[in-house]
Amino acid sequence: MREVLHRWQKLGREGLWELPGRGGKPKWKEEDIEFLTECLKNEPRTYNSVQLAQKLEKERSLKLSPDRLRRILKKKGLFGNERGRATKENKKVQYAKSNSSDLDMLEWAAAAGEIDLKYLDESGF
Known part of the structure; x- marks a missing residue:
């Protein structure tokens, strides 16, 4: 709290904003999402998030939880009502x-x- 107050006194309102680069970095890359996009488009079967997470771990050695993967794909418009x-x-x-x-x-x-x-x-x- 003291740090925030000192930043506010020195920088005003701008001192209250978080600096860029905070938080965890994504484990996945855009190529991983493109790989899943191709799988969803080209393969005749449908997948749920658990199956997609298993496929990603098996074929790309990337471990993401099904919940996290679902959120990423929904944000990209590839999973849920859009697909x-x-x-x-x-x-x-x-x-x-x-x-x-x-x-x-x-x-x-x-x-x-x-x-x-x-x-x-x-x-x-």
């Missing part, structure tokens, strides 16, 4: 629950490129 065939179904279900209109759901699916929506009459149906 895979099964999650497209989850998005449809979530959308259907939030909006009961069938037309809205069809328009959403057409906008996502999952179906071709054709209007046959002037009323929009």
